[in-house]
Amino acid sequence: MSEQPDINALLFEDSARVDGGASAKANGGVSTCATVAAADRVELSVPELFDFAICLDYMARSSSECLYRLSETAVERLMLIGGKPRLIRISCPPATGRLTLDRLDGEPLTAEDQTELARYVSDWFDLELDLAPFYRLVGEDPLLAPLIERFHGLRIVGIPDLFEALCWAIVGQQVNLAFAYTLKQRLTETYGTALSWAGNRYLMFPTPERLAQVSQEELCSLQLTRNKARAIAEVAERITTGEISREGLLALDTEVARERLMKLRGIGPWTADYVGMRCLRHRTAFPVADVGLQNAVCHMAGLDRKPTVAELQELFAPWAGWEAYATFYLWRALY
């Protein structure tokens, strides 16, 4: 919500002014800065308690991810910026300690494009969050303290695009993750956009406009269930018409946005919370019925059975306000 203007304010022409992220007060003391170091490069200063390598480790959890390509020190992704596909590499060279966004392919970035890219990446890695209060809160917790040590600097790696986030959540309902990745790849291969560059293939998730044109029968032929096909068709339609948008949902109170999402067919509490957590950045998003979360707590707490919903709610009560991060760190412990 209040994040929108900040990146603009922090985009400096003069890179010499960027040092010392503490100068960035516009966002409540969070130290994200952006600068234009060259026409094809944008640099973001990173906040405290952020570790890019730890985030890359998380992103490497599946080898079937089709929407980005990882290397040891960078992630590359084809993304729509200024309405045009751009291939971007994100790295964090130790020499500068800044998140470095390089355009590898596509048209050169205008100033507006650079702002949009900076905002996307800042959102992707949740750079504008001050994680210190969470770490203080759970620093002595028997369950979470080991996790914030083991995954120190991990941010909730988001899915900034609402349509992509909704589709990923829908596809992931009640199937194992491996199959969810397969379904996402089929959707992307069939209806998305591809680019070949330096011997590698990069894919963009299909637009809602494109998927809105696809019949549910055709979606079912990709081995989506009728429920999933209908849910994706409905989401594509509502986003295409503008009835649902990320901006619109961000303007609503957390609970209202959640209810709004759940009015859509195929969007239940789990999907609404998942999207709240990974797209809308709701800090209180808590997919309490999530099987993976139940398994994580079962495993981490050494229980002989999965915890009930009531038990999870009791466990999470002390972490009020940080449910999304508690969930994400527990998930992380599973993979």
Added chain:
DNA sequence: CGCCAGGTAAGGA
């Protein structure tokens, strides 16, 4: 082969 998987809708008490 059987059980589980980062659920949801629909039908019934």
Added chain:
DNA sequence: TCCTTACATGGC
């Protein structure tokens, strides 16, 4: 409001 059950299929 709160319980069942069907949905559909891959992975192990």
